[in-house]
Amino acid sequence: MSRSSPAQRLASIEPGTRGHIVRVARDHRDRADRLMALGVTPGASIHVLQQFPSVVFMCDQTELAVEPAVADAILVQIE
Amino acid sequence: MSCAQVAVRKSATEPLLKLRARPLRLALVGNANVGKSVLFGRLTGQYAVVSNYPGTTVALTLGRALIGAEVCDVTDTPGVNAVEGVLSEDELVTRRILETGETDVVIQVADARNLRRGLMLTSQLAAFKLPMVLVLNMADEARTHGVHIDAAGLAASLGIPVVETVATEGRGVAALKDVLANAAVPNPRGDHAGDHAKWAHDMAVQFRRLQPRSAARVQERLSRMVREPATGLPILALVLYVMYLIVGVFGAQTLVGLIENGLFKQFINPAAAFLVNRFVPWAIVRDFLVGEYGLITMGLTYAIAIVLPVVATFFLVFGFLEDSGYIPRLAIFSDRIFRAMGLNGKAVLPMVLGLGCDTMATMTTRILGTPKERLIAVLLLALGIPCSAQLATIFGILGGISFAALMTLFGVVLAQMFLVGFLAARVLPGERSEFMMELPPIRLPHMRNVVYKTVLRVRWYLGEAVPLFLVGTALLFVLSRLGWLAAMTRGLEPLVQGLLGLPARTTEVFVMGFLRRDYGAAGLFRMARAGDLQPVQAVVALTVMTLFVPCVANFLMMVKEQGWKPALGILGVVTVIAIGTGAALNTVLHVLHVSF
Ligand SMILES: Nc1nc2c(ncn2[C@@H]2O[C@H](COP(=O)(O)OP(=O)(O)OP(=O)(O)O)[C@@H](O)[C@H]2O)c(=O)[nH]1
Ligand SMILES: [Mg+2]
Numbered sequence: 001m002s003r004s005s006p007a008q009r010l011a012s013i014e015p016g017t018r019g020h021i022v023r024v025a026r027d028h029r030d031r032a033d034r035l036m037a038l039g040v041t042p043g044a045s046i047h048v049l050q051q052f053p054s055v056v057f058m059c060d061q062t063e064l065a066v067e068p069a070v071a072d073a074i075l076v077q078i079e
Numbered sequence: 080m081s082c083a084q085v086a087v088r089k090s091a092t093e094p095l096l097k098l099r100a101r102p103l104r105l106a107l108v109g110n111a112n113v114g115k116s117v118l119f120g121r122l123t124g125q126y127a128v129v130s131n132y133p134g135t136t137v138a139l140t141l142g143r144a145l146i147g148a149e150v151c152d153v154t155d156t157p158g159v160n161a162v163e164g165v166l167s168e169d170e171l172v173t174r175r176i177l178e179t180g181e182t183d184v185v186i187q188v189a190d191a192r193n194l195r196r197g198l199m200l201t202s203q204l205a206a207f208k209l210p211m212v213l214v215l216n217m218a219d220e221a222r223t224h225g226v227h228i229d230a231a232g233l234a235a236s237l238g239i240p241v242v243e244t245v246a247t248e249g250r251g252v253a254a255l256k257d258v259l260a261n262a263a264v265p266n267p268r269g270d271h272a273g274d275h276a277k278w279a280h281d282m283a284v285q286f287r288r289l290q291p292r293s294a295a296r297v298q299e300r301l302s303r304m305v306r307e308p309a310t311g312l313p314i315l316a317l318v319l320y321v322m323y324l325i326v327g328v329f330g331a332q333t334l335v336g337l338i339e340n341g342l343f344k345q346f347i348n349p350a351a352a353f354l355v356n357r358f359v360p361w362a363i364v365r366d367f368l369v370g371e372y373g374l375i376t377m378g379l380t381y382a383i384a385i386v387l388p389v390v391a392t393f394f395l396v397f398g399f400l401e402d403s404g405y406i407p408r409l410a411i412f413s414d415r416i417f418r419a420m421g422l423n424g425k426a427v428l429p430m431v432l433g434l435g436c437d438t439m440a441t442m443t444t445r446i447l448g449t450p451k452e453r454l455i456a457v458l459l460l461a462l463g464i465p466c467s468a469q470l471a472t473i474f475g476i477l478g479g480i481s482f483a484a485l486m487t488l489f490g491v492v493l494a495q496m497f498l499v500g501f502l503a504a505r506v507l508p509g510e511r512s513e514f515m516m517e518l519p520p521i522r523l524p525h526m527r528n529v530v531y532k533t534v535l536r537v538r539w540y541l542g543e544a545v546p547l548f549l550v551g552t553a554l555l556f557v558l559s560r561l562g563w564l565a566a567m568t569r570g571l572e573p574l575v576q577g578l579l580g581l582p583a584r585t586t587e588v589f590v591m592g593f594l595r596r597d598y599g600a601a602g603l604f605r606m607a608r609a610g611d612l613q614p615v616q617a618v619v620a621l622t623v624m625t626l627f628v629p630c631v632a633n634f635l636m637m638v639k640e641q642g643w644k645p646a647l648g649i650l651g652v653v654t655v656i657a658i659g660t661g662a663a664l665n666t667v668l669h670v671l672h673v674s675f
Contacts, residue, residue: 030165031513037160038517039196041276049306054411054424054514056306061192061226063302065411065424067514 005078010048011055011071017048018079021059025073035074038064046076103151105144105259106176108204109188110196111158112519114216116140117246118188119155122256126535127155129528130401131519134158134428134446137169139176146256154182157445160196162203168445168453177207184262185211186255191221191228191243194287198279201237201265210262211239214255218243220520225290233286238266247525302521305408312412318405322396323474330392331474339384351375367556378552381601382545389471391537397435397467398532402524406431407516414514420497421455421504422447423514429456433464435536437629440464441636448512454645455503457637461628462653463496465596468544469629472600473621476607480614484675488622495626495660543632544595551594555587564590578662579623580669581616582606588620595630614675619665626657 007022021044024032035041040059047058055071057064105122107115111133119127123142128135140155154176157169166174176182187204189197194215201213215221215228234241240258244251304310352369359365369376400406407428414424425447433440437460444456465473477485504511558564568575568586575581575589584606592599603620606612612620628634628650637646 028513033164034160034513034515036276037164037199038515039193039199041199041280043277043280044195049303050411053308054414056411056518060195061190061224062196063518063520065408065414065514065516065518067414067418067423070513070515 007075007077009072010074010076011068013048015048015050019046019076021046022077023075104183105151106154106182107186108156113188113190114246115188116155121249121252123153131404131522132407133517137442137445146259185209188214188216190217191215192226195279195283198282199275202275202278205265208264212262213241215243216246219245227288229286239263298521306411325396326393327474330389334388343380343384348376372556374552378549382548385601386468386471390467390540393467394533394536398529399524404519404521407518410516420500421511422452425516426456433460435467437466438633438636451507451509452511458649459496461649463492465625468597469600472604475604476617481675484618487618491622492625551591551598580665581620592624596624596627599624615668619661623657623661628653
């Protein structure tokens with residue numbers, strides 16, 4: 001995998017884009033833990049589906065919906 | 080066949096099945112919506128409610144299964160995302176049975192497609208040092224999505240039996256029963272201690288092969304259409320309209336007409352009256368059975384003729400929606416609104432379930448993240464969500480007046496819910512949790528399950544609601560005999576007639592409504608039929624009734640989930656809001672000269 005572009009926040013990625021999760025910001029208490037329990041952890045593949053009204057994405061084989069603030073904390077390496 | 084492939088650990092230690100003082104206790108544990116309840120049904124022959132959304136099971140279900148020659152106790156548990164860290168109320172229920180030693184063997188059920196998440200849980204479950212078996216369910220869906228798992232390799236690495244199943248078809252269930260004797264405590268995980276995520280990821284990479292394949296085109300298309308606003312909102316309107324046609328028109332008008340006029344007016348009531356008058360010598364008993372507040376003429380007619388057809392049609396449509404995976408997707412649109420009310424999009428589940436039964440939905444608030452969210456959701460359910468039985472009477476009365484009347488009621492109730500939620504979010508202590516939610520796959524519902532659920536729920540309605548209905552009728556009869564009803568009517572006159580502008584008889588209806596608001600509404604139904612209610616009065620009375628606490632059962636559930644104090648607090652607040660709103664609505668409608 002060539003690191004052509006830097007990691008981006010999930011909240012700012014165009015629908016249709018695929019990539020991998022690099023990091024989940026730990027700045028908000030138990031946000032990262034709750035995301036982890038849903039499978040949103042570094043290394044997981046991700047496919048962005050929609051940004052509005054909620055952010056919807058496929059993480060590995062799970063479809064998830066999150067509010068924008070949460071999507072802002074997820075860093076994605078685009079492929 | 081690989082779907083029922085069994086991988087048993089090589090070095091079998093001493094078998095688990097032996098002579099015991101009490102039955103072996105098995106617990107089905109796993110992520111939400113992976114098929115635990117279907118498997119529970121397959122193992123025990125008992126039905127646990129199955130729906131296609133996370134959070135169907137929020138309390139323990141117990142059953143018995145014959146495994147080999149042994150009878151075992153089986154427990155179905157609420158789905159969990161994790162069993163350590165920050166947990167919701169339903170996850171705590173599951174964690175408790177692992178901690179307290181109430182379980183001898185854990186059957187972890189995982190979605191084969193989602194091996195990573197399943198293993199993350201395996202890693203946490205291993206800490207409880209209980210013998211385990213891993214079930215990879217939904218092997219059929221895994222295959223259509225190009226997911227292949229090396230079950231034998233996984234079993235060897237984990238040191239526990241791994242079985243692939245398709246619970247809905249019963250495939251692999253016999254194999255599961257066979258390997259239960261080999262359940263074992265999972266191997267220590269080496270140097271990843273604590274980092275469940277990394278371990279699960281590495282294991283998934285090692286034992287799972289993904290073939291990029293999109294066999295499920297239609298599914299993806301549909302899923303996209305309901306989720307994007309441009310298509311999703313029109314679809315929502317269409318769904319509501321179809322629901323109205325089936326429940327509000329076919330159920331509440333056609334079926335009710337047939338049963339009430341055809342069956343009760345023509346046959347049952349005259350026959351009952353004839354028999355009672357002929358064979359019962361005491362006037363008071365005759366009155367009790369077939370008089371104005373008679374058990375048969377009033378109680379049974381309401382319960383069977385007016386409410387039952389709507390409850391049945393509603394649950395049929397509702398069960399279909401539940402199993403399709405559509406309901407959780409409404410969270411995408413409603414998250415922003417719920418956030419203003421101190422909740423998040425996930426609250427759409429208990430709210431929509433409340434349309435079926437507020438009491439059950441009050442229990443489902445366990446899936447919400449924080450105590451504050453649970454309290455607000457319980458309050459809003461009690462305040463504004465009409466249950467199916469009550470929808471019956473709303474459609475029945477207002478459907479016959481005008482569409483505008485119907486919209487006025489729903490508009491006022493929704494606005495009131497929003498206002499109360501908005502204020503509660505600011506007044507109550509605590510905070511809301513962030514919106515993050517799993518969306519189940521869109522599936523074509525199995526009609527068998529939908530019909531089965533409907534039958535169960537209708538039976539439950541008859542079992543729970545009808546006796547209470549009869550008690551209410553009896554109570555009204557006694558009150559009216561003792562002259563207390565007249566006294567109450569007089570006492571409440573300034574409120575009912577003055578403030579709300581309703582006929583004096585409405586007080587009786589409110590007494591019934593206190594037991595269950597749909598009975599009250601059913602009373603209004605009769606008054607409306609008899610021409611005793613003007614359209615404006617009908618709208619005002621129904622609005623007040625809708626805003627009341629749904630029923631005695633719902634109140635008791637509130638006590639169970641929140642304690643006496645909050646429950647009484649909610650009861651008080653809701654009653655004041657109901658009457659206040661009714662008075663305001665009455666004034667506004669009169670000032671504006673609205674007549675519907
Ligand atoms: N295709 C397929 N669907 C399944 C299978 N097992 C269960 N389902 C469906 O998955 C959905 C969830 O099943 P449940 O048994 O309610 O799941 P649960 O694990 O009890 O869920 P919670 O109680 O919410 O934790 C239902 O719509 C089932 O029909 C399976 O093996 N294959
Ligand atoms: Mg279940």
